Amino acid sequence: MEKMVMIILIMFSLGINYRPCTGFPRYADPLVDEAFNASVKEANARLQHPFIFRPYRSSLIDVSVPEDNSLKLIFVFGMQKTVCRKDSEADPFTCEFHGRGFQDRAHCASNTKVYEKRVTYLNIDCHLIPLTSSDFSSP
Ligand SMILES: *[C@@H]1O[C@H](CO)[C@@H](O)[C@H](O)[C@H]1NC(C)=O
Numbered sequence: 216m217e218k219m220v221m222i223i224l225i226m227f228s229l230g231i232n233y234r235p236c237t238g239f240p241r242y243a244d245p246l247v248d249e250a251f252n253a254s255v256k257e258a259n260a261r262l263q264h265p266f267i268f269r270p271y272r273s274s275l276i277d278v279s280v281p282e283d284n285s286l287k288l289i290f291v292f293g294m295q296k297t298v299c300r301k302d303s304e305a306d307p308f309t310c311e312f313h314g315r316g317f318q319d320r321a322h323c324a325s326n327t328k329v330y331e332k333r334v335t336y337l338n339i340d341c342h343l344i345p346l347t348s349s350d351f352s353s354p
Pocket residue numbers: 245246248249252306308
Protein backbone atom coordinates (compact mmCIF):
# COMPACT_ATOMS: atom_id res chain seq x y z
CA MET A 216 0.00 0.00 0.00
CA GLU A 217 2.72 2.46 0.99
CA LYS A 218 4.61 1.57 -2.14
CA MET A 219 1.66 2.48 -4.32
CA VAL A 220 1.29 5.82 -2.58
CA MET A 221 4.99 6.52 -3.07
CA ILE A 222 4.80 5.67 -6.76
CA ILE A 223 1.74 7.80 -7.26
CA LEU A 224 3.35 10.73 -5.46
CA ILE A 225 6.45 10.47 -7.60
CA MET A 226 4.46 10.21 -10.81
CA PHE A 227 2.41 13.20 -9.75
CA SER A 228 5.40 15.33 -8.87
CA LEU A 229 6.97 14.50 -12.23
CA GLY A 230 3.86 15.42 -14.10
CA ILE A 231 3.62 18.87 -12.64
CA ASN A 232 7.26 19.70 -12.25
CA TYR A 233 8.74 18.88 -15.60
CA ARG A 234 9.97 22.19 -16.95
CA PRO A 235 10.63 21.92 -20.66
CA CYS A 236 11.15 25.68 -21.06
CA THR A 237 14.39 25.63 -19.13
CA GLY A 238 15.97 23.39 -21.73
CA PHE A 239 17.42 21.08 -19.12
CA PRO A 240 15.00 18.64 -17.60
CA ARG A 241 15.20 18.47 -13.85
CA TYR A 242 13.01 16.61 -11.40
CA ALA A 243 11.37 18.02 -8.30
CA ASP A 244 11.70 14.82 -6.31
CA PRO A 245 15.27 14.78 -4.91
CA LEU A 246 15.64 11.01 -5.27
CA VAL A 247 14.56 11.12 -8.90
CA ASP A 248 16.75 14.15 -9.50
CA GLU A 249 19.73 12.40 -7.96
CA ALA A 250 19.20 9.29 -10.09
CA PHE A 251 18.88 11.43 -13.21
CA ASN A 252 22.00 13.46 -12.31
CA ALA A 253 23.94 10.24 -11.85
CA SER A 254 22.66 9.01 -15.21
CA VAL A 255 23.78 12.18 -16.99
CA LYS A 256 27.18 12.00 -15.34
CA GLU A 257 27.64 8.37 -16.33
CA ALA A 258 26.42 9.05 -19.86
CA ASN A 259 29.08 11.73 -20.23
CA ALA A 260 31.73 9.41 -18.85
CA ARG A 261 30.84 6.78 -21.43
CA LEU A 262 30.37 8.91 -24.52
CA GLN A 263 33.48 9.00 -26.64
CA HIS A 264 33.44 12.71 -27.25
CA PRO A 265 35.67 15.63 -26.19
CA PHE A 266 32.68 17.80 -25.19
CA ILE A 267 30.18 17.52 -22.36
CA PHE A 268 26.63 16.68 -23.39
CA ARG A 269 23.63 18.25 -21.72
CA PRO A 270 20.14 16.75 -21.56
CA TYR A 271 17.49 18.58 -23.56
CA ARG A 272 14.65 16.19 -22.82
CA SER A 273 14.02 13.29 -20.53
CA SER A 274 11.26 10.91 -19.56
CA LEU A 275 10.97 8.73 -16.54
CA ILE A 276 9.44 5.71 -18.21
CA ASP A 277 9.16 3.36 -15.27
CA VAL A 278 9.07 3.52 -11.49
CA SER A 279 8.90 0.46 -9.29
CA VAL A 280 9.61 -0.52 -5.72
CA PRO A 281 11.12 -4.00 -5.47
CA GLU A 282 10.93 -6.18 -2.38
CA ASP A 283 14.05 -4.67 -0.85
CA ASN A 284 12.30 -1.26 -0.72
CA SER A 285 14.70 0.40 -3.06
CA LEU A 286 13.31 2.56 -5.83
CA LYS A 287 13.91 1.49 -9.42
CA LEU A 288 13.76 4.26 -11.99
CA ILE A 289 14.19 3.96 -15.73
CA PHE A 290 14.89 7.08 -17.77
CA VAL A 291 15.21 7.68 -21.46
CA PHE A 292 16.79 10.97 -22.41
CA GLY A 293 18.32 12.92 -25.23
CA MET A 294 21.47 14.99 -24.87
CA GLN A 295 23.18 17.52 -27.05
CA LYS A 296 26.75 18.73 -27.30
CA THR A 297 27.68 21.78 -25.20
CA VAL A 298 30.55 24.27 -25.43
CA CYS A 299 32.23 22.77 -22.33
CA ARG A 300 35.09 20.42 -22.86
CA LYS A 301 35.10 17.26 -20.78
CA ASP A 302 38.42 18.09 -19.14
CA SER A 303 36.85 21.29 -17.72
CA GLU A 304 34.71 19.10 -15.43
CA ALA A 305 31.91 21.66 -15.77
CA ASP A 306 28.33 20.98 -14.67
CA PRO A 307 26.49 19.37 -17.61
CA PHE A 308 23.26 21.08 -16.54
CA THR A 309 24.64 24.60 -16.85
CA CYS A 310 26.95 24.38 -19.87
CA GLU A 311 25.66 26.26 -22.90
CA PHE A 312 24.51 24.19 -25.83
CA HIS A 313 26.93 24.28 -28.71
CA GLY A 314 25.41 26.60 -31.32
CA ARG A 315 21.79 27.01 -32.31
CA GLY A 316 21.50 24.48 -35.08
CA PHE A 317 21.64 20.77 -35.00
CA GLN A 318 24.66 19.41 -33.14
CA ASP A 319 25.97 16.04 -32.13
CA ARG A 320 23.42 14.32 -29.97
CA ALA A 321 23.13 11.21 -27.88
CA HIS A 322 20.18 9.05 -26.96
CA CYS A 323 20.44 7.26 -23.66
CA ALA A 324 18.47 4.86 -21.53
CA SER A 325 19.37 4.33 -17.90
CA ASN A 326 18.25 1.85 -15.36
CA THR A 327 18.83 3.07 -11.81
CA LYS A 328 18.22 1.93 -8.29
CA VAL A 329 18.06 4.27 -5.32
CA TYR A 330 18.34 2.88 -1.83
CA GLU A 331 18.44 4.96 1.34
CA LYS A 332 18.81 8.14 -0.71
CA ARG A 333 21.79 6.84 -2.66
CA VAL A 334 22.11 5.58 -6.17
CA THR A 335 23.20 2.00 -5.61
CA TYR A 336 22.88 0.70 -9.15
CA LEU A 337 23.16 2.32 -12.53
CA ASN A 338 23.19 0.68 -15.91
CA ILE A 339 23.27 2.93 -18.92
CA ASP A 340 23.16 2.57 -22.66
CA CYS A 341 23.99 5.56 -24.86
CA HIS A 342 24.23 5.99 -28.60
CA LEU A 343 26.06 8.91 -30.08
CA ILE A 344 24.33 10.45 -33.07
CA PRO A 345 26.89 12.56 -34.91
CA LEU A 346 25.91 15.67 -36.82
CA THR A 347 26.73 13.94 -40.08
CA SER A 348 24.32 11.08 -39.45
CA SER A 349 21.21 11.11 -41.64
CA ASP A 350 19.28 8.64 -39.54
CA PHE A 351 18.09 10.50 -36.44
CA SER A 352 15.29 8.14 -35.59
CA SER A 353 17.40 5.14 -34.68
CA PRO A 354 17.72 4.53 -30.93
C1 LIG B 1 21.46 17.61 -9.67
O1 LIG B 1 22.32 18.43 -10.42
C2 LIG B 1 22.00 19.81 -10.35
C3 LIG B 1 22.92 20.54 -11.30
O2 LIG B 1 24.24 20.27 -11.04
C4 LIG B 1 22.12 20.29 -8.92
O3 LIG B 1 21.78 21.66 -8.83
C5 LIG B 1 21.20 19.46 -8.04
O4 LIG B 1 21.35 19.82 -6.69
C6 LIG B 1 21.47 17.98 -8.20
N1 LIG B 1 20.46 17.23 -7.47
C7 LIG B 1 20.74 16.36 -6.50
C8 LIG B 1 19.60 15.71 -5.82
O5 LIG B 1 21.91 16.09 -6.17
